[in-house]
Amino acid sequence: MAKYTPEQIHNVALVGHGAVGKTSLADLLLHKAGIASKPGSVDAGTSLLDTEEDEKHHKHSIFSSLIHFDHHGRRINLFDTPGYPEFIGQVIGALRSVETAVITISAPAGIEVNTRRVFAEADKADVGKFIVLNKLDHDNVNFIELLASIQDMFGRGCVPFNLPIGLGANFSGVYDTLNPPDSIPDGLPMNPHDVSQMVMDSIVEADEELMERYLNDEKLTKDEINHGVAHAVAEGSLIPVFCMSVEKNVGVDEFLNSIADYADSPIDVHQTAFNSDGENIDLQPDPNGPLLAQIVKTRIDPFVARLSYIRVYSGTLKKESSVHASGVEKPLKLPQLLEVQGAHQEPVNEAGPGYIVAVAKVEDLHMGDTLTDTDKCPRLPKITFPTPMIGLAVEPKSRSDQQKISGALHKIEEEDSTFHVSRDDQTKEMVMTGLSELHLKLIEERLKAREKVEIITHQPKVPYRETVVGAAEGSYRHKKQSGGSGQFAEVHLRVAGLPQGIEPEEYFTKDRFSSMRSYHYDPELNFAFIDRVTGGSVPNNFIPAVEKGVIERMKKGVLAGYQVQDVSCELFFGKDHPVDSNETAFKMAAGYCFRDVFQKAKPNLLEPIVALEVTVPDDKLGDITSDLNSRRGRVEGMEGLSGGYQIIHAKAPLAEVMTYARALSSMTGGQGSFTMDLSHYEPVPPNEQQKIVSAATHATDEDE
Incomplete structure (x- = not known):
């Protein structure tokens, strides 16, 4: 492992909706770095990132994948993440590991459901943001409308750092608006001078000293501008927008150079921890300081078993060292450290601040755990995930798999923090819960392919009280x-x-x-x-x-x-x-x-009530509120979003929304999304209670 200082490292996550080209971009970057002889292909099943059998079958990412490469004397650690809402847990873990999120958008499709979701998660993670507009070589691209919708949804700080030269089949290159060339090519969709002015205004607005010098017509050096960009990105006031076609390999080099020039390093963004008194502490990425690291991903590898990915924030993690993990009483002896490149690993001796490495077969390490030198060190905040609420009762198709099924499901639970498996004490059912019906369907496929276990599923009983x-x-x-x-x-x-x-x-x-x-x-x-x-x-x-x-x-x-x-x-x-x-x-x-x-x-049944946040297009608002009312739901408020969307805050009985994802997708043409969390229990209406009691199978006492 080459020795890079924290200021030479850039940790980046590619995020966005599904099928926008994130994995293809990552494969191309590996090729450009000389790591792959040719770019891997998702469609051909040769991607160096989508290596799981279910990913190859569905031709999209299901797990986040970590790669690394060098560029212009910088070390770039890059997480490629899945693009569908079912896998948002993989995105959240990756965002907690990095300083920069690259939000990738398909230019023909524009802003999609998960584009908004990953942008919000990047905001929660407090990371800098870049936007990549891919597929500008495709038909039906209106660049001006696309940029306007992005600025309307995500703010005026989204400014193009380059413009496409031609669109569709004529897309042949990009024009640099930050360092414009002397000649202006034909085919630009906007006045380049106006865009360059917009870019410079956004950069200097985040720095009073730069602003004053700029207004006084002083010449700013390239280093000053680069520093100003990095500062504005870190502050969140600037979101550079880059144009490209991964398929045509246009605009990719310019984007890669911008990561090396403008993306924050660990030295620019200090992680906050808290001490035993709950007080916040600013961490310095000092390789000689106390060790502070976090488990940011767990992967069950068929060859090396359990892999725990570790992001180092402070100190230096060394092979075969002893560490303290939150929630584990005894110190843990770490085995060989591993440098991860997609599905492959290479042993390394140590990892300093900014590095992301892995260790194998340490069963006591779990997602979000803090690793320290001693049990007196500060702790990092836990990584929080959406609560899985969509459940299916599960049993093995073959009785011979009865013992095997529980262990197989718990393996998946370790990999996926938005999936949970438990046994209901009342119904004696084993219940698996996830974020959607599709999420659980993919879990079922993985059980069959990886663990050779086939299951039967049905709707679980509602946990009334x-x-x-x-x-x-x-x-x-x-x-x-x-x-x-x-x-x-x-x-x-x-x-x-x-x-x-x-x-x-x-x-x-x-x-x-x-x-x-x-x-x-x-x-x-x-x-x-x-x-x-x-x-x-x-x-x-x-x-x-x-x-x-x-x-x-x-x-x-x-x-x-x-x-x-x-x-x-x-x-x-x-x-x-x-x-x-x-x-x-x-x-x-x-x-x-x-x-x-x-x-x-006077006995009474109680039913679980869930809190819903439903995001829908403005023109579907009436349909969705009417549907919620028909499900015994109560709309408690609405919140307007930019870009023509509304968030509906509502509460509804769990029994009425167990298959809501399918209904919402049908009503909104796939443009709606929702989150759901348990709120409380309240009495079941008398007419509903009679139906439930009549249908219930009573456990009988011996003398009844």
Whole structure:
């Protein structure tokens, strides 16, 4: 590995909608750097970045891929990322690793759904932005309208650093607007002098000293202009726009030179960490400083197993060194460091600030973990991802794969932070959740191709909850005699609804619960078990068994087989037998008693409500709001976006939007997008509750 200082490194992520040419551009850059004898091809399956079998089959990226090359004495580390919304997690991880996002747009298609999404993610990651307009050699390109739409959507700071010479089949080169040549070619879509003026105005606006000198007609040196560009890009006030055709290899060299000249290095953008007191700390990319690095990607490689990609921010990471990882108590011994080039790795001895390397087969490293010299060092912010909300229940097609399926799904979960797999305690279903139906379909394909596991999927049961809105009390005597010692226990319980948002110390007092001796509170379920036994009617050693019996019954549900929440249960009386009473008897009596009393306390079903943010074109606003209303949704507000789009903020029952992606795509012609997160639970309307209860399969007790 050549030794580069932090100021000589540029970390870049290619982001954008699908099929705009990001991977083809990365393959071409590898060829230009002399790493590939000829450019790889996505269509031919020879790309050096799309190497997974499912990527070759679908002819688009599914995973982010890291490459590196040298240019003009600079080290460029480049992440190529997928372009479809299902894979936004790969984009988020890459953006946390870099200083510059290159937002790639297909000139004929213009701004697409995921163009807006990746721009917003780049804003969240606080990285500088370039825009690349690819496919200017294709038909149906109106450069002036395209630039206007970009400036309308993303701001007037988006200015062309070059102009196309000709369009469509006549696209033959680019005209440099920052360092204009003496002669002006034919075929430019805009007045080059006006554009050059626009470029210089955008550069100096971010620097008062440059602005003053520029207004006084002082000559600025090339180095001063380059520094001004880098500063304005880092500030976010300038977004250079570059024109190219990857297919024709036009404008690519000019773009590559601009990365080396203008893109920020780690020395320009200091990462923020926080200490044990939660105070923010500005990190310096000092190779001799304390080690601070982060896991930014996990990949399951069929040959080297688990690969953890590490971005170094401070200090120097060395092979076979010991590090502390957040969430791991013991120090970890790292094996050989690896330099990654697509699907290939080469061993290296060390990596300083700005480098992105990998280690293999370290099972305790997970996405977002901070790596440090000691456990006293600062920590980097966790990398946050959208919550997967679209679920499918899954089971193996073959019984012989029953043991294999869980491990296979958890491998995928390690690679993809927007995918989750769990087993529902209530329904006993294994449920996989992702960002869309397509996301889960691709997971299913990967299981079959990589792990040789075929699965059957169906819609999972909605995770309803049960509660009561009233209060009731009652008793149950459990008595069993079958020769020898028997079983005997009697418990008296009171069950009542428990308001959400209570402060336990203030709520559970003897003024409210007479004779209260103690209580146990579960904040996750908003459940309290209260011991009000007096006179030893239930011996102290059996009271935990009563609580356990209640909790086990709550897990099974009473009304329709769903977890119970938002209730209090008071044990206030009981009876025992000196010989036949035991923990099992009291646990069973408590479960049956809770079931009976719960049914008398006005039971109610609760349903999960999700918060939706739906982005739609202005002309589809009425259709979308009407559809949300038909799904029992509540529109809570709207937010206008530039470029003719609106964001609708709404809440709706999860049961009504489990297949919303398909419906939204149909209503908006593929131009709509949405995010969804769990908001809260609220009562199911009576007519809906009756349908759910009637359709539910009840778990039966032994004596029912």
